[in-house]
Amino acid sequence: MTEPINSAAPQPRDIVLDADGVQLSALLAEPEHLPPRAVVVAVPGGGMKAGYFHGPAHPSLSLLSLGARLGFTVLAVDRPGYGLSAGRLPEGMALAEQSATLHAALSDFALRHQTGAGFFLVAHSYGGKLALTAAADKRGADLLGLDISGISHRYAVDVSQLPDGEGALNGVRLGSLNWGPLRLYPPDTFRLAEPLVSPMPVREARELRNWPDVFPSVAARLQVPVRFTYAEHERWWHHDEETLESMRTLLAAPRILFDRQQSAGHNISLGWAARSYHLKTLAFAEECLLTRQLAR
Numbered sequence: 001m002t003e004p005i006n007s008a009a010p011q012p013r014d015i016v017l018d019a020d021g022v023q024l025s026a027l028l029a030e031p032e033h034l035p036p037r038a039v040v041v042a043v044p045g046g047g048m049k050a051g052y053f054h055g056p057a058h059p060s061l062s063l064l065s066l067g068a069r070l071g072f073t074v075l076a077v078d079r080p081g082y083g084l085s086a087g088r089l090p091e092g093m094a095l096a097e098q099s100a101t102l103h104a105a106l107s108d109f110a111l112r113h114q115t116g117a118g119f120f121l122v123a124h125s126y127g128g129k130l131a132l133t134a135a136a137d138k139r140g141a142d143l144l145g146l147d148i149s150g151i152s153h154r155y156a157v158d159v160s161q162l163p164d165g166e167g168a169l170n171g172v173r174l175g176s177l178n179w180g181p182l183r184l185y186p187p188d189t190f191r192l193a194e195p196l197v198s199p200m201p202v203r204e205a206r207e208l209r210n211w212p213d214v215f216p217s218v219a220a221r222l223q224v225p226v227r228f229t230y231a232e233h234e235r236w237w238h239h240d241e242e243t244l245e246s247m248r249t250l251l252a253a254p255r256i257l258f259d260r261q262q263s264a265g266h267n268i269s270l271g272w273a274a275r276s277y278h279l280k281t282l283a284f285a286e287e288c289l290l291t292r293q294l295a296r
Contacts, residue, residue: 010068012054016084017077019105025084026050026105027076029064036073036116038144038289040282041106043076045125045150046204049083050076051196052124053269057186061274063122063281070282073113077105079130081201092201095214099133117292118144120285124269125150125236126204129211136221145225145255145288147281150266152228153215153247154238159208180233180265189270216250225255225291227284229277231264255291257284 012027027050030036042053042063053076055061067074078084080101081092093101106119121143123131128151134140157177179185228247230239244258259280264273 010065012062012064012074012076017105018108019080019101022080022088022101022104023084024080024101024105025078025082027054027064029054029068029074030113031068031071031073034071035114037071038116038285039073039075039109039113039119040067040285041075041077041119041121043079043102043121043123043127043131044082045123045127046200046208047197048124048267049196049198050078052076052267053122055186055189055270055274056192056196057189057270058272060272061186061270063269063274063278066275066278067282072282072285073116075109077102079127081204082198086198086201090201092203094203095129095133095207098130098204099137102130102134103137103139117289118142120144120147120288122147122281124148125266126200129214132215132218132222132226135224135226136218140221141223143224144292145227145284146222147227147229147284149229149261149268149277150231150234150236152230152237152239152243153212153219153250154243155212156235156238177235178266180231180235184233184263184265184271184273186272193270219247219250220252222251222253224253225257225284225288226251226253227257227259227281229259229261229268229280231266231268231273232260232262233265236266 010029012029015026015028017024017026044052053063064074080098081089121131128148131146261273261277264271268277
């Protein structure tokens with residue numbers, strides 16, 4: 001369906017970030033022979049590890065390899081309670097704590113790596129909540145921008161019912177919410193993605209229903225550009241025009257874009273549409289870089 005991508009592209013490696021004593025595992029891909037234009041920080045959603053952004057089913061899916069090839073350092077981070085930190089934080093962290101931990105991790109990264117023009121956050125689903133919260137923090141004003149997929153401020157499901165013992169929500173299998181039509185994904189996606197999946201820590205799961213109430217205060221404190229993308233088969237969140245207009249009125253960001261990704265389900269970065277989405281993500285990063293440069 002998609003031709004193989006050059007296997008000589010920069011390959012990610014495992015690193016560890018020290019976030020004020022909390023050890024976070026991460027994947028890192030860096031451009032070869034040149035300093036990075038900026039650092040793209042990739043933040044996965046609930047129940048997913050950093051490898052979500054380096055889809056194992058086909059080389060075209062990797063944001064890390066693509067970004068490094070185009071001159072960016074790409075850092076995909078396991079959020080608190082996932083990967084290396086799961087043993088120390090089996091219940092995870094609340095959203096505000098995750099924001100502080102992410103900022104600490106990025107400060108640690110900047111001590112040991114070149115960061116170019118700064119940090120640009122790419123986030124999916126629950127990771128989008130974290131990216132918005134981190135950007136709304138006083139330290140968030142230094143970010144170049146945000147690119148977020150799979151989240152709005154209005155659920156399309158009843159989260160008070162999430163989850164039941166059968167992995168269903170009001171009778172709807174969670175797999176259909178997360179993935180959409182199976183034709184959207186390369187062969188062996190679900191087998192190869194098994195190591196990427198992790199139980200959602202209880203502390204973040206408890207906060208799921210609060211997001212519609214939290215969003216307005218977070219949105220009002222944004223000071224950087226933001227782009228939201230919704231998959232054609234997004235079923236977790238409302239993303240009709242009235243919802244998007246409501247979000248626009250709440251967001252204080254200097255630039256707000258909404259986009260739709262055709263031929264994609266909620267887990268965009270694991271499907272055939274990943275390369276298209278990632279190219280648009282990195283194009284928005286370039287626009288944010290230009291805005292920052294011209295403002296000097």
